[in-house]
Amino acid sequence: MKYDMQIIVRSLGKNFGAQKVFKNLNFELSDGQSLAITGPNGSGKTTLVRILCTLIRPSEGAVQYYDNGSVIKLEDVYSYIGLVGPYLELYEELTALENLRFFARMRGIKDAFNRSMNLLQRLGLDGRGDDPVKNYSSGMRQRLKYVFALLHEPHVLILDEPTSNLDVQGVNTVYGIMTEQKKDKILILATNDQADVKYGDQQIAVGP
Amino acid sequence: MQLVLKAWFIFQKDLKQEFKTRYSINAILLFAIVTLVTVSFSIGTFAASAEIKSSLLWIILFFAAMSGLAHIFVREEEKHTADTLKLVAQPMSIFLGKFLFNFILLIVLEIITLPLFFAVMNFSVEGVTVLLSVLLIGSIGLSAGATMIAAIIAKASAKGALFTVLSFPILLPVLIAGISGTKIAVYESTFKAAGAELQMLFAYAVVVITAALLLFDFVWKE
Numbered sequence: 349m350k351y352d353m354q355i356i357v358r359s360l361g362k363n364f365g366a367q368k369v370f371k372n373l374n375f376e377l378s379d380g381q382s383l384a385i386t387g388p389n390g391s392g393k394t395t396l397v398r399i400l401c402t403l404i405r406p407s408e409g410a411v412q413y414y415d416n417g418s419v420i421k422l423e424d425v426y427s428y429i430g431l432v433g434p435y436l437e438l439y440e441e442l443t444a445l446e447n448l449r450f451f452a453r454m455r456g457i458k459d460a461f462n463r464s465m466n467l468l469q470r471l472g473l474d475g476r477g478d479d480p481v482k483n484y485s486s487g488m489r490q491r492l493k494y495v496f497a498l499l500h501e502p503h504v505l506i507l508d509e510p511t512s513n514l515d516v517q518g519v520n521t522v523y524g525i526m527t528e529q530k531k532d533k534i535l536i537l538a539t540n541d542q543a544d545v546k547y548g549d550q551q552i553a554v555g556p
Numbered sequence: 557m558q559l560v561l562k563a564w565f566i567f568q569k570d571l572k573q574e575f576k577t578r579y580s581i582n583a584i585l586l587f588a589i590v591t592l593v594t595v596s597f598s599i600g601t602f603a604a605s606a607e608i609k610s611s612l613l614w615i616i617l618f619f620a621a622m623s624g625l626a627h628i629f630v631r632e633e634e635k636h637t638a639d640t641l642k643l644v645a646q647p648m649s650i651f652l653g654k655f656l657f658n659f660i661l662l663i664v665l666e667i668i669t670l671p672l673f674f675a676v677m678n679f680s681v682e683g684v685t686v687l688l689s690v691l692l693i694g695s696i697g698l699s700a701g702a703t704m705i706a707a708i709i710a711k712a713s714a715k716g717a718l719f720t721v722l723s724f725p726i727l728l729p730v731l732i733a734g735i736s737g738t739k740i741a742v743y744e745s746t747f748k749a750a751g752a753e754l755q756m757l758f759a760y761a762v763v764v765i766t767a768a769l770l771l772f773d774f775v776w777k778e
Contacts, residue, residue: 403639405777423773426643436643437636439569441576453565454644456558496640 352416353428353503353534354378355400359409362395369395370554373409377550382526382535384548391555393538394433397508400536401431413504427455430502432493434509440482444473444492447481448499455500467495471521486513494525505529507537510544523547559649566645566653570628571660579631580661584624588669591616596676609679610738614731616669618698619720621662625702626719628654629710638710647773651703655768658699658706666691681738683745689754690737697730697761704768707775733757 354376361371369392377383385393398404400411402425413420413428420428438447445464452460468474471491476484484492490513497505510526511519526547529535537544545551574580595612604612632638641650670691673679681687702723709718737753744750 398639401643403642403777423646426646429643431639431643433639435636436639438640439573439637440635441573442569446572450565450569451644454562 352379352414354414355504355534356412356414357400357409358412360396360399360406360411361408362392362399362404363407371408373552373554375550375552377534377536379534380530380532381550382530382537382548383550383552384545385536385538385552385554386540386545387554388540391553393554394435394508396554397431397433397506397536397538401429401506402426427500428503430497430500430505432490432497432507432510434512436493438481438489438492438496441480443478443480444468444484444495445477447492448477448495451496451499457500460499463499464495467498471495472517487515487518490514491518491521494522498525502533504534504536507535507539509539509541510537511539511541559646560652562645562649563652563656566641566650567656567660570653570657573631574657574661580624580627581664583627584620584661584665585668587623588616588620588665589672591619592669592672592676604677606679606742607739609677610742611735612677613670613673613679613738614694614734616673617662617666618727618731620665620669621698621702622720622723624661625658625699626706626709626715628658628703629706630715633710642777647776648769650776651707651768651772654706655700655703655765658703659695662695662699663692666695681741682743683741683750686745686747686750687738687741689747690734690741690750690757693754693757693761694730694734694737697757697764698727700761700764700768701727701730704764704772704775707772729760730757733760 357373357375360373362369373396375383385396387393395404399406402422413425442450448464449460452464457463465477468477471494473488473491473495476488481489481492507526510522514522526535526537530547530549535547537548539545595616632641705719705723705726709715709722712718733753733756737750737757740750740753747754
């Protein structure tokens with residue numbers, strides 16, 4: 349399927365009460381481009397990521413997603429996005445495969461079982477699909493979040509602290525995913541790790 | 557169609573989680589049984605009139621529901637899975653799935669509590685089908701209202717207290733019509749006798765579900 353995806357951010361600002369997190373952010377991203385969001389702790393990187401994913405609303409400005417030149421309705425944006433972030437958890441009472449089956453059904457993914465198995469193998473979780481997520485270590489949970497984010501082959505992959513909790517092998521797998529994503533789709537990462545930042549062709553620093 | 561299908565998947569997921577943890581069902585059943593036993597000991601089996609017993613039935617159901625129905629959204633917030641759910645479903649599907657789960661939970665509560673209430677309180681009714689209809693339609697309104705309020709309070713710190721306090725004025729029409737309908741079912745076996753109460757309960761359910769579907773997006777997203 350041919351996409352021509354574009355994200356346009358105009359005059360974006362966010363306040364929590366009287367506290368201004370950031371203001372007047374402007375950028376554009378299209379297929380084959382990547383963006384690294386940087387800034388000190390508490391500067392609003394995660395807030396910006398959550399606005400880009402439509403999880404929270406901006407206080408000013410707007411984020412618009414375009415598919416082949418047509419604006420994507422805000423309530424449909426989620427189906428184009430894959431997100432990995434420290435505040436995002438899977439259902440720990442369920443097994444990894446039960447989680448993935450639920451998300452695949454919600455996203456209407458065909459051949460979900462094979463895709464899940466392939467992704468679990470790629471992320472080094474093969475043979476652990478039937479374990480409840482509550483038995484996973486923090487590194488394994490981070491790997492499983494990547495399986496969740498990649499399950500529907502998202503056109504926009506957004507990674508908040510992409511390599512946290514991962515060992516060297518896990519970090520290399522994630523770098524492989526990032527390289528693949530930015531070839532012909534959109535990659536956004538929020539990080540302070542200089543090794544991660546270099547995967548963003550553009551950089552934006554946030555702060556009040 | 558997609559909306560309903562996704563709501564069904566969310567319901568199935570919640571049911572699977574509930575089977576594994578049994579948090580909500582344990583909370584509401586224990587509350588209902590403890591309250592029922594306490595009430596039966598304190599007023600005696602024959603002391604109360606049918607009117608008082610009708611009120612007690614709804615009070616037990618209402619507060620038992622309050623002890624468990626909020627969990628459906630509180631669990632998502634506390635376990636940090638709310639954002640994950642927001643990324644795979646539209647708000648309307650989420651409301652419908654959660655509402656269905658709370659409705660089924662309430663029906664299970666009634667299936668277990670009602671025979672116990674009849675036995676322990678020496679309660680009898682002329683219109684069994686009238687009573688069942690009042691309970692069924694009342695449960696739709698009760699679970700729809702409670703689901704919406706659960707989503708509102710899920711991010712607050714004093715969730716339990718806030719849920720009951722907020723729910724009481726909003727769910728009061730269900731309580732009033734439910735108690736009145738149950739009183740009528742004690743002496744009357746025709747639907748005509750409880751027509752006004754059934755209409756009231758049905759209208760309440762329609763209004764609350766419609767309002768919830770329209771407003772849920774604003775409640776669910778920060």
